[in-house]
Amino acid sequence: MDSYTQILKNGLWTNNQAFVALLGLCPLLAVSNTVINGLGLGIATTLTLILSNTIVSIIRHHVGNEIRLPVFVLIIASIVTAIELIMNAFFYELYLILGIFIPLIVTNCSIIGRAEAYASKNPVGASAIDGFAMGIGFTAALVILGAMREALGSGTLFSNAHLMFGETARDMTIHIISDYEGFLLAILPPGAFIGLGLIIALKNVIDKRLKEPTHQVVQLPITPKKA
Amino acid sequence: MGTNNMAESKISMIKAGLVLGLFSLVGIGLVSLTYSFTHNKIAENERIFLLKNLQELVPDSLHDNDLLADTIKISNVEAFGQGNEITIYRAKKSEELVALIATPTAPDGYNGSIKLLVAIKKNGELMGVRAVSHHETPGLGDAIDTNKSDWVFSFNGRSLSNLDSKFWRVKRDGGEFDQFTGATITPRAVVKAVLKTLQYYQANKAELTDG
Numbered sequence: 001m002d003s004y005t006q007i008l009k010n011g012l013w014t015n016n017q018a019f020v021a022l023l024g025l026c027p028l029l030a031v032s033n034t035v036i037n038g039l040g041l042g043i044a045t046t047l048t049l050i051l052s053n054t055i056v057s058i059i060r061h062h063v064g065n066e067i068r069l070p071v072f073v074l075i076i077a078s079i080v081t082a083i084e085l086i087m088n089a090f091f092y093e094l095y096l097i098l099g100i101f102i103p104l105i106v107t108n109c110s111i112i113g114r115a116e117a118y119a120s121k122n123p124v125g126a127s128a129i130d131g132f133a134m135g136i137g138f139t140a141a142l143v144i145l146g147a148m149r150e151a152l153g154s155g156t157l158f159s160n161a162h163l164m165f166g167e168t169a170r171d172m173t174i175h176i177i178s179d180y181e182g183f184l185l186a187i188l189p190p191g192a193f194i195g196l197g198l199i200i201a202l203k204n205v206i207d208k209r210l211k212e213p214t215h216q217v218v219q220l221p222i223t224p225k226k227a
Numbered sequence: 228m229g230t231n232n233m234a235e236s237k238i239s240m241i242k243a244g245l246v247l248g249l250f251s252l253v254g255i256g257l258v259s260l261t262y263s264f265t266h267n268k269i270a271e272n273e274r275i276f277l278l279k280n281l282q283e284l285v286p287d288s289l290h291d292n293d294l295l296a297d298t299i300k301i302s303n304v305e306a307f308g309q310g311n312e313i314t315i316y317r318a319k320k321s322e323e324l325v326a327l328i329a330t331p332t333a334p335d336g337y338n339g340s341i342k343l344l345v346a347i348k349k350n351g352e353l354m355g356v357r358a359v360s361h362h363e364t365p366g367l368g369d370a371i372d373t374n375k376s377d378w379v380f381s382f383n384g385r386s387l388s389n390l391d392s393k394f395w396r397v398k399r400d401g402g403e404f405d406q407f408t409g410a411t412i413t414p415r416a417v418v419k420a421v422l423k424t425l426q427y428y429q430a431n432k433a434e435l436t437d438g
Contacts, residue, residue: 033365067243071250078254082261089265092272096360153366184366 004129011133018141018196019203023110027101028142029192033153036160038146039139040094041101044083046135048105049114051079053131056119072115080106094163110134141199148195153187155180281316284346284355285326290318294328299435306423307331315435324349324436327428330359333420337412338362341371345424349436352386355379356421361413368413378405378414387425395422 017023024045031041055075063071084102087095095102105111114134119127151157161172185191274295281294294316302312316328326348333341341361346354356379358371370376381404396402397414406414428435 063246064239064243067247070247074247074250074254078257081258085258085261085265085269089268089272092269092276096276182366187365 004126007126007129008133011130011135011137012140013137015134016137016141016203017110017113017134018138019200021110021113023113024108024138025196027104027108028138028145029189029196031098031101032142032145032149032192032195033187034150034160035143035146035158036094036164037097038142040091040098040164041105042135042139042142044087044098044102045105045108045111045138046132047083048076048079048108049111049131049135049138050128051131052076052111052115053119053127054124055079056115057122057124057127060120068120069112069116072112072120076111076115077106091164097160097163110138144199145192145195148199149186149191151176152183153185153191154182280344280357280359281328284328284344284357285318290320290325292317292319294318304427306427326354327435329424329428331420331424333416335412335416335419336361336363337368337410337416338364341413341416341420343417343420343424345421347425347428350386351388351425351429351432352384353382353421353425356382356417358417363413364410367407367410370407370410371413371417376407378407379417381405382421387429392422392426395419 011017015021018025018028027041027045032038052072052075056072059071080103083105084095087098087102114130118130122130147157150159155175155177157174157176158169158172161169165172186195278295285294297317297319299315299317300312301307301315304313307313311332314330316330317324318326318328326346328344328346331343331345333343339362341363342359344357344359346356348354357373358379361369361371363369363371370378373379390403394401394403395418397404397406397411397418399406399411400415402418404414404418
């Protein structure tokens with residue numbers, strides 16, 4: 001069994017669902033136009049992942065191999081519907097913005113992916129942590145991409161924060177540049193693809209740096225060139 | 228031996244079916260339970276949201292009736308698209324009609340239909356127009372939103388009597404209303420829908436203001 005830190009590291013970095021597994025791209029690209037939209041969908045997805053992983057893990061010995069996938073789909077669909085109703089009731093305006101992407105969490109492949117690849121083979125605690133880690137990793141991806149696109153596209157950060165944190169959060173909006181004209185490409189879908197590509201490239205560069213042995217000062221025998 | 232195997236597989240099939248059925252029931256139970264806890268709150272949210280939009284167009288000071296209670300529903304009117312049911316909210320002060328708010332949909336937006344609220348004073352003058360829901364391009368067509376630009380306010384005070392119907396177009400088409408840089412389709416669709424609503428009001432004024 002993996003240690004919990006290992007699971008967390010997996011979800012956040014090594015096997016990040018958005019940047020490494022490239023799962024759930026449809027909601028990732030569509031909703032990451034502002035930080036708050038990304039955060040909202042990220043939290044809803046994380047909740048779904050924790051619950052679905054936990055339940056799948058609990059029932060993993062009682063469901064035959066032939067019907068496990070339909071059962072997983074049933075569980076995930078029920079959870080998402082319940083979350084959709086709850087958001088509709090308590091975060092109505094955010095719900096209006098995220099709209100179709102809440103029910104579409106059902107089709108986020110990373111959820112059934114984790115149910116099948118992890119939760120159906122591991123104990124409850126580890127599965128719940130795995131769901132949490134994968135969810136937070138996905139949320140981080142949404143928020144990072146959202147921040148990038150919002151800052152470039154509209155020159156703000158945390159706009160519409162009141163939709164999630166209530167009226168007091170109206171002042172949370174940061175205007176990076178006042179009277180910013182806006183850079184439309186960043187907000188439109190192509191901006192999402194380009195942004196995602198850049199982030200993945202950056203992550204690969206960091207991974208490569210980390211993999212290289214720590215730099216040590218090694219004296220190499222130098223043979224002076226003869227002129 | 229063969230029959231034994233078949234019997235076994237039959238049993239495991241039935242068992243699998245039962246398990247699947249059981250989970251369907253649990254799923255239905257979970258969703259129904261959540262629904263029963265939330266549906267009142269959701270209905271309330273929708274009501275408040277609608278009321279907030281209506282009040283923005285016809286402020287409370289102008290009427291004393293419950294906007295959501297005094298409505299007319301019309302359907303199958305050509306101006307609003309066949310098969311669409313349109314709700315008309317009526318604002319009254321001391322039983323006297325002050326204004327109507329119609330809910331037409333502009334079917335020909337750049338990205339699907341644009342749902343509008345159109346408030347008309349009794350004399351046929353526009354009190355205001357709002358886009359309630361749309362999927363227009365962010366940064367271009369979404370200038371119909373009040374928090375993006377002041378464009379929808381250009382309807383205020385207009386009526387069929389102070390602007391001839393042939394000028395109810397965007398400027399590019401020889402009309403009176405601005406288009407947006409890079410987005411003509413969106414304002415064109417909105418102007419058209421507002422014009423149709425006004426024309427419908429003029430033609431059916433007697434029935435709409437009655438009662």
